[in-house]
Amino acid sequence: MLTLNNVSAGYGGVDVLTNISLSVKEGENLCILGPNGCGKTTLVKAIAGLIPSKGTIQIDGKNISKMKRHEIASKIAVMSQISSVYFSYTVFETVLLGRYLHMKGNALKEPSFNDKLYTAECLKAVGMYELRDRQITTLSGGQLQRVYLARTLAQEPSIILLDEPTNHLDLKNQAELIDYLKEWSKIDGHTVIGVLHDINLAMRLADNVLVLDNGRTAALGKADEVITSNLLNKVYDMDVVGFMTDSLKRWESFQSQPYSQVTKLRKIK
């Protein structure tokens, strides 16, 4: 479905990514991991054709450099990191914009019943339907993130690219989002490619993992085969496993305390 062959990309003539090759089949999910500045976002932008790249990127056998913008958008939708909102639209209007390629007729025509229905379904899927008439400038970061996800879904793509989608979400919403995406990818061979900082969430979503280090592939393959303590320690330049084990121990000791003691601790905090 998606193939990258020796892809290099960057900004202002300087390559951030070097010779990335990978292949993602229908229904497979890929998570991109790596420290800040290793080229994760650049890779997402290159796959979506948002920045020029060297090498070849093919979707269903077609080179994206030869595809028109609307052709790429009909296959790939991108949910970027949320940025400032300068002009306010309602939640429903915002998600409806994702139907751009599906809406026929002139700009002044009312959206069709189907487009409205699909928009409502996407809003329900991310749990934002009740807030459909709210202005997006009044939403929290997490709510806005979910609205943008709904807009991405409204595009009806076969591949969704996510750039740190759980940034503004609390624990419950993070888990729900990842589970929803996993479920979505099982329908009609959809694919999710996501940049995630949280290794646990990445393992929860991914079939395959790409670990980047300084713009190059440090590891690529099945999540449970690729992720090793040595690799993580090397790429993140710290004792990742030690850090996680330490966190887990602390959590376990917290769990073993009697409930009254935990409540007291919380009050003190």
Next chain:
Amino acid sequence: MKLRAKAIISICMCIIVLLFGIGIGSIYVPPLDILNIILNKIFSTPLPSHIPSTSVSILWNLRFPRALLAFLVGGALAVSGTVMQSVLKNPLASSYTLGVSSGASVGAGIVIITGFNIPLLGMFTLPLVGLTCGLLTVFLAVSFTSRVDKNMENNTIILVGMVFSLFINAVLTLMTAMSKEHLEQIALWQMGSFALKEWANVFVLLPIVLLGLLLLMRYSKELDIMTFGEEQARSIGVDIQKIKWLLLGLSAALTGSAISFVGVIGFIDLIAPHVVRKIFGSSHKIVIPMSMLFGGAFMIIADLVARTIVSPSELPVGSITALIGAPFFVYVYFSRRKAV
């Protein structure tokens, strides 16, 4: 209140403003008399005997074309401002940011200083040369931007536009410094005025503004998407490079056409879209036509103030819009900073 109701109220308010704009002046003509005069002129209905012929003459030959021209110019500037702000994702942007006014001013300066006259165009020489120079400046600025930044990022466009604007302004300053006898005339043109405008100006500008309005409204959906940023717009499927060129060109042409008739008038393109978005939300399907109405109405009011406040003298309308607009600009900027 529903959008439809708000739109109907706005249209009614706009008609009332237009009637006041026509009726108020050295001679006051009541709204009913204005309607009778309009009906008489268009459908040759009999005129009530109490309306003196001088009122008819003043109203039909002076105030009516003046108010209509103010409406068209204000509307064109506001629509252009709306589009520029959405395309550049900046609530403080306008066509002036790209150097339209500086270019048009240089064009006007050349005509005023040299007395250049295109035989068949006569009094329309100045507007045509002004428009051409204004558009040429924008074309150069956008072309230069596309050379230095293939993605045509908004910040690059704004920066290049401002540099071009400053450069062209320097050329104008040099021109006026070298031709001091035309200093007053050029300075007055740069302040904007609707004085002594005739029906011919309205007839030339009307189709341009209507065409610009309709073309820009066709791109309402793209404009909505572009307000979320270029990357998001491209990933939704908007062909940014092509559409950006088109929208910047169309709105610059709209501003250029408007100011080439009356001189540089600022801030309407900032105030009207902001007020409209506050009332109607951000959907361009409604914001563009409402900006036309509000911009037109604001301009009629500004012109009314300009010609009545120190009557029988007249103030440049550009100074009135700037007096109201500059504090408004500050308000928009700081309220936005608070929001961020």
